[in-house]
Amino acid sequence: MYAPYLYFIIARVIGLSARPALLFYFVSTDSMEYAGNIALIYLYLAGVMILFSVPVHFDFYKKYFGSKEKLKVCRMEIEQYALLLTNHFFLIVGFVLIFIFIMFDDKLLASLVVFLLISEKVFDEIQRFMQFAKNFTLWSNVFIIKSIFPLLCVVWADKMEVEGLVYIYIFLLVFLNLIIFYVLVPPYFKKVFSGKFKIKLKSINEYYYYFKSMLLDKFLLGVTNVNIINADKWILSIFHKKLMLTEVMMISQVANGIPIAASYAFMSHRRAELVGRNNLKTLWLDFKVPLITATFGFVVGVFLIFALSTEVLSLSIIQTGQIISIIAIYTLFGAGEPIHEYLFWNGNKKKMIFINVLFFIGALVAGIFLIENGNFQEFYFSLVFLTIFRLLAYIKLLISEVVKE
Numbered sequence: 001m002y003a004p005y006l007y008f009i010i011a012r013v014i015g016l017s018a019r020p021a022l023l024f025y026f027v028s029t030d031s032m033e034y035a036g037n038i039a040l041i042y043l044y045l046a047g048v049m050i051l052f053s054v055p056v057h058f059d060f061y062k063k064y065f066g067s068k069e070k071l072k073v074c075r076m077e078i079e080q081y082a083l084l085l086t087n088h089f090f091l092i093v094g095f096v097l098i099f100i101f102i103m104f105d106d107k108l109l110a111s112l113v114v115f116l117l118i119s120e121k122v123f124d125e126i127q128r129f130m131q132f133a134k135n136f137t138l139w140s141n142v143f144i145i146k147s148i149f150p151l152l153c154v155v156w157a158d159k160m161e162v163e164g165l166v167y168i169y170i171f172l173l174v175f176l177n178l179i180i181f182y183v184l185v186p187p188y189f190k191k192v193f194s195g196k197f198k199i200k201l202k203s204i205n206e207y208y209y210y211f212k213s214m215l216l217d218k219f220l221l222g223v224t225n226v227n228i229i230n231a232d233k234w235i236l237s238i239f240h241k242k243l244m245l246t247e248v249m250m251i252s253q254v255a256n257g258i259p260i261a262a263s264y265a266f267m268s269h270r271r272a273e274l275v276g277r278n279n280l281k282t283l284w285l286d287f288k289v290p291l292i293t294a295t296f297g298f299v300v301g302v303f304l305i306f307a308l309s310t311e312v313l314s315l316s317i318i319q320t321g322q323i324i325s326i327i328a329i330y331t332l333f334g335a336g337e338p339i340h341e342y343l344f345w346n347g348n349k350k351k352m353i354f355i356n357v358l359f360f361i362g363a364l365v366a367g368i369f370l371i372e373n374g375n376f377q378e379f380y381f382s383l384v385f386l387t388i389f390r391l392l393a394y395i396k397l398l399i400s401e402v403v404k405e
Contacts, residue, residue, distance in 0.1 A: 004136035009264060011140030015147035016260070020253035022151050022169070023246065028314065029158065036242040037166045039249035040103070041113060043237065045120060047230045048099065050223050051092050052121040054215055056084035057128070065132055071188050078189065082196040085125075087207035093118075103237070112170040119177035126184055142184070146176050217349040224356035225340060228390065229259070229333050231360060232326075232383055235367035244376065247318040248326065251304060255327050258300055259334030262293040266338055274341045280398055283338045290335040297331035317376070325380035332387045339394045347401050355393045362386045 019042060026035035060077035071078065097114060104110035123146075130139040150172040154165050162168070211219070227234065233252065236245040266289050267274065274283070284290060304323050307313035343352055366382035 004134075004140075007140045008136035011143050012260070013257070015143045016253070016257060018147040018151045020250050022154065023250040023253065024313070025155060025158075027246065027250065031158070031165070032243065032246065034165050035246045037109065038169070039233075039242075039246040040237065041116070041166075041170070042249055042253065043230060043233045043245075044100065044103075044113060044117065047227045047234065048096060049117050049120055049124070050226045051096060052089060052117070053124070053219075053222060054084070054088045054211070055218055055222075056088070056215075057081055057125075061132060071186060075192070078192050079196065082193045083203070084207065084210075086193070086197050087204050088211065089118075089121075090204050091208060091211065109166065109170075112167060112174070115174050116170050119174045119181075122181055123177045126180060130184075138184075142180060146173070146180070149176065217353065218344075220353050221344060221349050221356070224353055224360070228356060228359060228387070229256070229330060231363040232329075232380070235363060235371065235379075239367065239371050241371065244317050247315050248322075250313075250315075251318065251323055251326050252330070254304060255297075255300055255330040258293065258296045258327070258330045259337060261296045262289070262334035263337060265292065267341060270338075274338060275345045278342050280339070280395060283342055283398070284335075289338060293331055293335040296334070297327050301327045319377065321377050322380045325377075325384050328384045329380075329387050332384075332391055336391045336394055339391075339398055343394065343397060343401065347397055351397055352394070355390055355397070358393075359386050359390045362389075 023035055023038055023042075026032070026038060060074055060081040063077050064071070064074050096117065100114050100117075101107065101110045104113065127139060127143070130142075150169050153172055154169050157168055158165055229252070233245055233248060236248060266285065281287075301324060304313070304327070305320060308315065308320065308323070340352075343349075363383060363386055366379050366386075370376075370379040370382065
């Protein structure tokens with residue numbers, strides 16, 4: 001069990017390295033238009049794809065994985081899962097289409113990005129099922145191929161002086177997701193889902209009221225939480241700071257390893273424990289969580305600053321102080337995730353959403369007053385302060401919940 005899980009972690013590291021590697025390649029070859037579009041695509045994959053995500057798999061997973069039933073025995077739960085997921089897709093997809101087509105001047109690229117988001121959502125459902133099934137070796141093989149193959153193809157195509165590299169990259173990702181769907185999803189699953197994947201206005205309307213009453217708070221909390229560490233990128237894109245966005249995205253893709261490492265270390269094997277009765281001391285394991293997460297941040301920071309100082313990593317706008325600020329934001333976010341997980345299941349979700357909204361308002365105000373004047377360092381200092389404020393607000397909310405118990 002340990003060897004497949006170790007391979008799973010290594011595959012995750014390799015897969016996550018592919019994204020900053022592609023950005024680094026385009027920046028190093030002075031292909032800034034390609035780099036800027038890839039940075040936007042990564043932002044949408046992180047911040048927009050979450051709109052398609054809704055927690056409707058619980059009943060099916062509980063019966064299938066908890067009771068070890070066969071798929072056909074879980075037909076009712078699978079049908080419900082498929083119906084809710086497809087209705088949510090039809091409810092949201094129009095908003096996503098409008099947003100993407102507004103953000104991209106290139107409408108062909110916008111269309112491909114929409115297909116990419118949908119195919120990545122399908123892959124996301126498949127990979128979650130594989131992880132719950134503890135099929136780590138197969139998942140790792142799939143993830144490595146899916147991450148590395150498009151990167152190598154794009155580099156080769158560039159060496160052959162082929163144009164339209166971003167189109168090629170997206171096409172390969174969508175194509176691989178379709179192959180993964182065709183090969184890994186059982187025929188029974190496909191049959192059930194294909195039967196539910198129909199636009200029925202009455203069904204969508206019924207789902208809307210169910211979503212509004214039962215899922216909305218969880219949905220909004222999930223969307224706002226994911227975008228806490230994307231707030232700077234969204235604001236840079238709003239103010240059309242494409243070069244700065246590209247460099248920040250490259251650093252962020254590396255820094256994202258901090259909360260991911262913290263998640264593997266402190267959350268993956270503690271999900272059931274985090275749902276139960278806790279306080280700050282137990283959630284943070286006698287404060288080992290923030291200390292070790294800070295160590296992860298320190299290692300990543302030393303690596304990035306060393307790469308910058310030796311000119312292995314060449315950046316034209318972003319400076320050392322901004323890199324440190326980005327690392328601090330990701331470190332604080334990672335340290336706060338056990339608290340977020342506990343409050344997600346036990347806390348007041350409306351208060352959590354309100355805290356996140358205050359964060360976004362503060363970030364936007366800082367962007368308006370600082371980015372337009374080129375004060376990027378001050379902007380990132382503001383974001384570090386806002387991230388600390390959010391963490392302290394979560395701790396205060398946690399303490400009030402513990403007192404209630």
